[in-house]
């Protein structure tokens with residue numbers, strides 16, 4: 001009589017199970033770049049809901065419906081070991097409801113107000129996000145918890161999302177776009193004292209150098225990507241990783257604008273492109 005093979009433990013993911021990174025567009029690549037530094041061996045599937053881009057100008061109901069619908073369908077199909085919502089807009093609106101329905105661990109993107117409060121010397125922090133993110137109660141709660149004794153000035157900058165999308169496709173972007181975002185924060189009461197700016201949209205670290213020029217010396221930027229990469233490494237500690245196929249980038253709409261991204265995707269280790 002032959003002994004039955006031991007049942008595999010369903011809580012241990014197979015070595016080739018991917019980490020699924022999700023954003024409306026290319027913004028999540030700023031998070032993927034940090035994840036690569038921490039877990040270079042991890043197989044990744046990057047998903048961009050470019051048919052829904054931009055999220056930041058949509059309503060809460062529209063964003064919540066898209067994000068939960070897509071992530072539900074994609075986790076069924078791709079069986080990731082973990083999902084990272086590499087998008088502040090989607091996370092601040094839909095993270096709790098997505099966590100309620102999906103069984104896979106989910107890491108969200110939280111505006112880096114806590115580290116910004118520790119960094120600022122003047123006590124005045126700027127926050128750049130999408131219009132949808134900056135009006136969230138989630139941001140109010142972070143401000144109350146971590147920056148109650150600071151001044152937090154917010155600005156919704158959808159044009160920076162478009163600028164990052166264009167720049168990563170190799171298009172020239174008018175520097176006036178970055179100057180306008182800096183000016184919108186500077187001209188608020190106390191804005192001249194801003195010494196720390198939270199990049200509360202994953203697209204914005206992709207244009208940090210341009211924002212640095214627009215704000216001038218003396219301003220430091222902070223975003224959530226280091227914390228997210230560390231959190232993913234912690235949650236996958238002890239798991240095995242084996243990349244058996246090239247990492248994949250999936251888009252909800254395949255068009256010429258996706259084709260233009262090929263060099264950027266390859267530079268982020270995403271060697272295959274497909275339809276989400």
Ligand code: DGL
Nearest residue numbers: 027055056088089201202
């Ligand atoms: N990258 C997304 C974020 O972090 C938003 C971009 C968009 O408006 O779709 O908020």
